[in-house]
Amino acid sequence: MDTSFHYLLAASAALFQRKVMAGLSDSGLTAGQPKVLDYLGLHDGSMQKDIAAGCQIDPATLTGLLNRMEEKGLIQRRVQPEDRRSFHVYLTEQGRDRQRLVRRTLEQMGDEVLAGFSREERMRLEDGLYRLCQAMTNMEVLQ
Helix, strand or coil, rough: CCCCCHHHHHHHHHHHHHHHHHHHCCCCCCCCHHHHHHHHHHCEEEEEHHHHHHHHCCCHHHHHHHHHHHHHHCCEEECCCEEEEEEEEECCHHHHHCCCCCCCCHHHHHHHCCCCCCCCHHHHHHHHHHHHHHHHHHHHHCC
């Protein structure tokens, strides 16, 4: 196995995503939808641009993803009286049920993957990944 930084980062993300989707295989969710449901679980009523930024999804890709989620009855888009130009996205009751399933699955998969790590190692890994995301976000702004 290649032990370079870029390979390990990409492989870890892909392997975790595959594990999560396998855990959600009976849910009817497709790639990208769990991330959006998880985000809306914390930020229900968000504008599409905020969901795109929060989930690191291209806005055009998110539009199609939200269309499919709306067709499945997982979300509902609403215009707010104070801002009729922007749609806000809300979980439906079915969407909330799926969001809870996604959250449980993410936590379970995280616990399984990190089972061999001490509490201190987990905290250092999470801190390092957070700092890495911050650094890459700042790089995007600078470019």
